[in-house]
Amino acid sequence: xxxxxxxxxxxxxxxxxxxxxxxxxxxxxxxIVSFFALSAAWRKPQFEDEHARPLGDRLSSAxxxxxxxxxYGAIGVFLLGVAIYAGxxxxxxPDRNFALTFLFVTCWLGFPFFSAIFGDxxxxxxxxxxxxxxxxxxxxxxxxxxxxxxPYPERLGRWPAAAGLLAVVWxxxxxxxxxxxxxxxxxxxxxxxxxxxxxxxxxxxxxxGTDEWCERGEVFSVYFGMFGRLGIFGARGGRLRYRRPxxxxxxxxxxxxxxxxxxxxxxxTSFDGAQEGAFKxxxxxxxxxxxxxxxxxxxxxRLTDTLFMLLCFAGVALVYLLGVRGMRTVPGAPSxxxxxxxxxxxxxxxxxxxxxxHYFSLFVFQEQAQFGYLLSDPLGTGHTDLFxxxxxxxxxxxxxxxxxxxxxxxxxxxxxxxxxxxAHDRALVYxxxxxxxxxxxxxxxxxxxxxxxxxxYLLSVANG
Amino acid sequence: MLPLAHVxxxxxxxxxxxxxxxxxxxxxxxISQRQAANAPPAGGDDFEDSPGRESPKSExxxxx
Numbered sequence: 001x002x003x004x005x006x007x008x009x010x011x012x013x014x015x016x017x018x019x020x021x022x023x024x025x026x027x028x029x030x031x032i033v034s035f036f037a038l039s040a041a042w043r044k045p046q047f048e049d050e051h052a053r054p055l056g057d058r059l060s061s062a063x064x065x066x067x068x069x070x071x072y073g074a075i076g077v078f079l080l081g082v083a084i085y086a087g088x089x090x091x092x093x094p095d096r097n098f099a100l101t102f103l104f105v106t107c108w109l110g111f112p113f114f115s116a117i118f119g120d121x122x123x124x125x126x127x128x129x130x131x132x133x134x135x136x137x138x139x140x141x142x143x144x145x146x147x148x149x150x151p152y153p154e155r156l157g158r159w160p161a162a163a164g165l166l167a168v169v170w171x172x173x174x175x176x177x178x179x180x181x182x183x184x185x186x187x188x189x190x191x192x193x194x195x196x197x198x199x200x201x202x203x204x205x206x207x208x209g210t211d212e213w214c215e216r217g218e219v220f221s222v223y224f225g226m227f228g229r230l231g232i233f234g235a236r237g238g239r240l241r242y243r244r245p246x247x248x249x250x251x252x253x254x255x256x257x258x259x260x261x262x263x264x265x266x267x268x269t270s271f272d273g274a275q276e277g278a279f280k281x282x283x284x285x286x287x288x289x290x291x292x293x294x295x296x297x298x299x300x301x302r303l304t305d306t307l308f309m310l311l312c313f314a315g316v317a318l319v320y321l322l323g324v325r326g327m328r329t330v331p332g333a334p335s336x337x338x339x340x341x342x343x344x345x346x347x348x349x350x351x352x353x354x355x356x357x358h359y360f361s362l363f364v365f366q367e368q369a370q371f372g373y374l375l376s377d378p379l380g381t382g383h384t385d386l387f388x389x390x391x392x393x394x395x396x397x398x399x400x401x402x403x404x405x406x407x408x409x410x411x412x413x414x415x416x417x418x419x420x421x422x423a424h425d426r427a428l429v430y431x432x433x434x435x436x437x438x439x440x441x442x443x444x445x446x447x448x449x450x451x452x453x454x455x456x457y458l459l460s461v462a463n464g
Numbered sequence: 465m466l467p468l469a470h471v472x473x474x475x476x477x478x479x480x481x482x483x484x485x486x487x488x489x490x491x492x493x494x495i496s497q498r499q500a501a502n503a504p505p506a507g508g509d510d511f512e513d514s515p516g517r518e519s520p521k522s523e524x525x526x527x528x
Binding site: 445446 | 481489
């Protein structure tokens with residue numbers, strides 16, 4: 001049995017021409033230069049309008065037709081079914097079972113990565129949305145009326161999705177405590193969690209309506225859809241549209257709780273990166289403190305990790321809110337609430353940058369397993385070879401350690417520059433005088449520099 | 465003898481320096497702007513604020 005010799009994005013770095021901390025300095029300089037370039041050259045908002053252009057009628061009709069949508073949904077339901085079945089009936093070895101890599105790498109990382117380029121790819125394949133729509137359609141056909149739903153509480157907003165996002169990551173990195181494999185969760189536990197989540201989601205869709213729940217409460221729809229707002233394609237009014245990159249993100253955060261979703265994304269990625277690196281000794285000390293007070297080992301470890309994950313959430317939220325508080329001091333600033341909501345979308349590229357930086361190498365390596373031996377032998381029993389690829393192995397030489405590091409640095413810098421750009425653009429809406437808009441963005445510059453340096457520090461410690 | 469064996473524990477400080485520089489620049493800039501805004505209007509100074517006119521200091525960077 002092969003054993004994947006890395007936990008998440010860990011890879012030893014080799015022979016960098018300059019010390020890792022100098023990359024943080026260089027990245028900060030890039031951000032500062034970008035900030036002044038934006039201040040000088042960008043004096044009118046560019047992203048408030050998506051500038052959407054419809055794609056060809058035939059293409060839209062073909063891709064968005066009812067049979068096509070039914071097919072996408074059926075594929076989603078089928079793959080979720082395979083993952084659950086593999087988890088329940090397959091091997092307990094995490095790296096040989098289709099379920100874990102499919103759920104936590106291919107979907108969990110693949111949808112954000114590709115949605116950020118092409119738009120929300122999860123929506124058509126969402127198995128719960130497909131099931132909810134099918135059930136709603138069947139109900140309407142039988143009862144000859146549309147199903148009645150309760151109104152969704154406006155104040156609840158996306159908070160259920162934010163809490164769910166924390167829960168999903170908790171399940172993987174705290175409950176599963178990886179221990180040297182890519183995804184350390186027990187496949188059976190992942191399958192049971194998927195079944196529970198499916199029941200919960202379908203119940204919520206029955207209560208509040210499929211589209212309403214997908215827009216606000218369904219963790220994966222909200223999370224993947226958030227990254228999809230950066231992408232260049234979207235569907236509206238039954239037509240596919242090409243839109244200006246990043247522009248659809250500008251109105252994403254208007255629903256309450258959206259900021260918590262994107263902050264949870266950054267915080268959980270940070271925690272996962274810091275767990276075995278920057279926070280290691282602090283986690284060990286806290287763990288020992290709990291053990292000394294009579295808490296059993298496993299609960300003590302989970303309690304400690306949960307505490308640090310929540311601390312990461314609080315820390316990221318604090319940095320963002322300090323930036324917002326700073327903007328509030330600029331004359332003509334709107335209310336704190338409005339600023340907090342209005343700038344939350346600027347964190348989406350940062351969340352994506354953190355994901356790419358921390359998991360890019362994991363994704364590249366694990367997808368070789370996904371489309372190799374895991375696809376041919378989903379249960380990991382060693383008795384099936386569906387596509388003749390069961391003997392394919394992961395090529396760890398595909399990416400050098402230095403190449404991974406440069407991708408990580410580039411992802412963080414580009415992500416934060418885009419965040420800065422979106423923040424500057426939004427500031428020009430709130431402060432039509434570009435000088436005041438620029439003054440307000442000093443604070444967001446500090447937020448971006450802080451997140452960049454923190455991200456690079458986490459990576460440097462984890463890789464070191 | 466210098467305790468260089470443990471210098472690795474303090475490498476985080478090198479990552480904090482850029483953040484501190486930017487934060488200090490912002491605070492300095494904010495204080496300057498606030499002082500300029502609170503200063504009583506007086507004639508003769510080419511760079512005093514006047515109603516409807518932005519302070520030149522607001523056009524400078526954080527360190528300005």
